[in-house]
Amino acid sequence: MQAVKMVITGPFSAGKTQFIGSISEIDVVSTERRISSNAEQIKESTTVAMDFGRITVGDDLVLYLFGTPGQRRFDFMWDILSQGMLGFVVMVDSTKPETFREAKRVLETFESYAATPYVVAANKQDMEDAWEPEDLRIILRLRSEVKILPCVANDKESVKNVLLELLYSILEELDKAEAA
Amino acid sequence: MALKGNLRDFSTTQLLNLINLARKTGTLTIQHDGDSAQLSFREGKLIYAFMGQDTENHLAQILHDAGKLSEEQARIIQLRAKGTSDKQLGHMLIQRGHITQSDIIQSVRQSVLDTVYRLFTWGEGLFRFDANTLPSPGHITIPIDLESVIMEGSRRLKEWEILQEELPDLDISLRFTDHPDARLRNINLTVEEWRVVSFVNPRNSIHQIARANNLSDFEIRRIVYGMLQAGLVEIVRPAKPQPIPPVPGKSPSAKQETRKEIEQQSPAVKRSVVVRLIDRIRGL
Numbered sequence: 001m002q003a004v005k006m007v008i009t010g011p012f013s014a015g016k017t018q019f020i021g022s023i024s025e026i027d028v029v030s031t032e033r034r035i036s037s038n039a040e041q042i043k044e045s046t047t048v049a050m051d052f053g054r055i056t057v058g059d060d061l062v063l064y065l066f067g068t069p070g071q072r073r074f075d076f077m078w079d080i081l082s083q084g085m086l087g088f089v090v091m092v093d094s095t096k097p098e099t100f101r102e103a104k105r106v107l108e109t110f111e112s113y114a115a116t117p118y119v120v121a122a123n124k125q126d127m128e129d130a131w132e133p134e135d136l137r138i139i140l141r142l143r144s145e146v147k148i149l150p151c152v153a154n155d156k157e158s159v160k161n162v163l164l165e166l167l168y169s170i171l172e173e174l175d176k177a178e179a180a
Numbered sequence: 181m182a183l184k185g186n187l188r189d190f191s192t193t194q195l196l197n198l199i200n201l202a203r204k205t206g207t208l209t210i211q212h213d214g215d216s217a218q219l220s221f222r223e224g225k226l227i228y229a230f231m232g233q234d235t236e237n238h239l240a241q242i243l244h245d246a247g248k249l250s251e252e253q254a255r256i257i258q259l260r261a262k263g264t265s266d267k268q269l270g271h272m273l274i275q276r277g278h279i280t281q282s283d284i285i286q287s288v289r290q291s292v293l294d295t296v297y298r299l300f301t302w303g304e305g306l307f308r309f310d311a312n313t314l315p316s317p318g319h320i321t322i323p324i325d326l327e328s329v330i331m332e333g334s335r336r337l338k339e340w341e342i343l344q345e346e347l348p349d350l351d352i353s354l355r356f357t358d359h360p361d362a363r364l365r366n367i368n369l370t371v372e373e374w375r376v377v378s379f380v381n382p383r384n385s386i387h388q389i390a391r392a393n394n395l396s397d398f399e400i401r402r403i404v405y406g407m408l409q410a411g412l413v414e415i416v417r418p419a420k421p422q423p424i425p426p427v428p429g430k431s432p433s434a435k436q437e438t439r440k441e442i443e444q445q446s447p448a449v450k451r452s453v454v455v456r457l458i459d460r461i462r463g464l
Contacts, residue, residue: 001355001382001416004453023464052377054356057460061453064356066378077371079250080378086454160461167458174451 010091011102015123015153016067024053082113094130117169121151183309200326212305227321229295239266246287265318300333343401
């Protein structure tokens with residue numbers, strides 16, 4: 001059985017768990033709220049809620065989606081989760097400009113871990129106060145070849161689109177590598 | 181004259197009891213299966229313990245293991261701090277505000293305890309106690325009462341025996357369960373468990389996962405057993421994975437080598453795989 005991994009990252013409360021939950025065939029296990037409860041804060045540096053989903057492709061291939069814990073104090077987990085990933089999605093809550101700076105930091109950190117393709121999902125595009133994806137591109141200083149995609153994390157079709165676009169980017173990278 | 185013998189005849193528990201009751205000062209060296217542990221005592225109190233090649237420069241690795249430094253930070257510090265003792269390095273890190281004194285004390289204490297608890301699972305091994313030999317002044321030493329160490333070690337020994345019975349073979353692999361049940365909803369994972377989760381793959385044996393994450397057989401058994409009980413993973417019993425040649429000690433290089441080895445084993449992502457993923461997601 002071949003297992004491949006994609007990482008869904010982004011600031012706290014960007015919609016990562018919802019994103020995975022919309023498409024995973026198993027229950028996604030995580031509530032970031034739990035982490036910040038009083039009980040969890042006591043051992044904040046050691047316990048992190050589980051957040052992963054799965055899509056079975058066949059008897060011999062499975063795709064795992066790993067969500068990263070959003071809070072800064074858990075960023076040591078990012079390195080662990082990024083190992084061996086096929087690509088990653090950076091989720092941004094388009095209605096919360098106060099999290100854009102953090103989204104940029106997350107993005108840069110993940111870029112530094114591995115030269116794997118990624119896309120940015122501009123979440124909550126169904127909300128009135130959502131910022132336009134192209135405005136987010138400027139704010140996040142994304143290179144032109146990086147896709148920024150409108151997203152609604154609780155809408156399966158929207159999530160499918162983000163994952164497909166990421167896979168197309170991966171395919172392009174593979175083609176480029178082959179051609180080189 | 182040095183106290184010498186084999187753990188087969190005089191166990192770790194008995195040795196520590198003797199050192200505690202006789203309020204001994206000195207260093208105990210134990211060798212087992214290519215591993216070497218050094219424990220130092222002052223007047224019957226445990227003050228220092230280390231597994232592997234002893235130098236004066238362990239602090240960066242200890243702080244990394246405790247989650248206080250990232251792998252990259254630890255690597256850079258280790259490179260730059262060559263020739264600097266742990267005490268000097270500790271002072272430097274505190275002065276620069278990278279870490280607090282309490283962080284250092286807690287991390288070193290935990291590292292010492294982890295080393296000692298590991299010894300309780302060694303059924304045999306040559307030991308030698310050199311009276312009045314103590315670590316050089318550059319080491320960070322923390323006095324720890326042996327009574328509680330002996331009690332906790334004995335408890336772990338019992339746990340170890342149960343775990344070994346439940347998971348005798350570490351050359352088997354794991355995969356995420358096909359039908360996770362409701363219990364999975366409330367799982368919270370520790371950092372070590374997350375590390376193990378990130379390597380769960382039928383191609384990686386439990387042994388390899390342990391080496392890649394610098395976990396002892398006891399630690400990996402405990403983590404895997406917990407995950408099995410929670411219904412998160414299940415055992416795969418295919419043809420045995422490629423055996424890894426034994427790597428002595430818990431050195432970072434051994435960890436990195438095994439990690440690289442596992443990563444090399446990770447499936448090369450081929451175009452056909454990506455195309456199949458695309459087809460599957462389109463069809464959802």
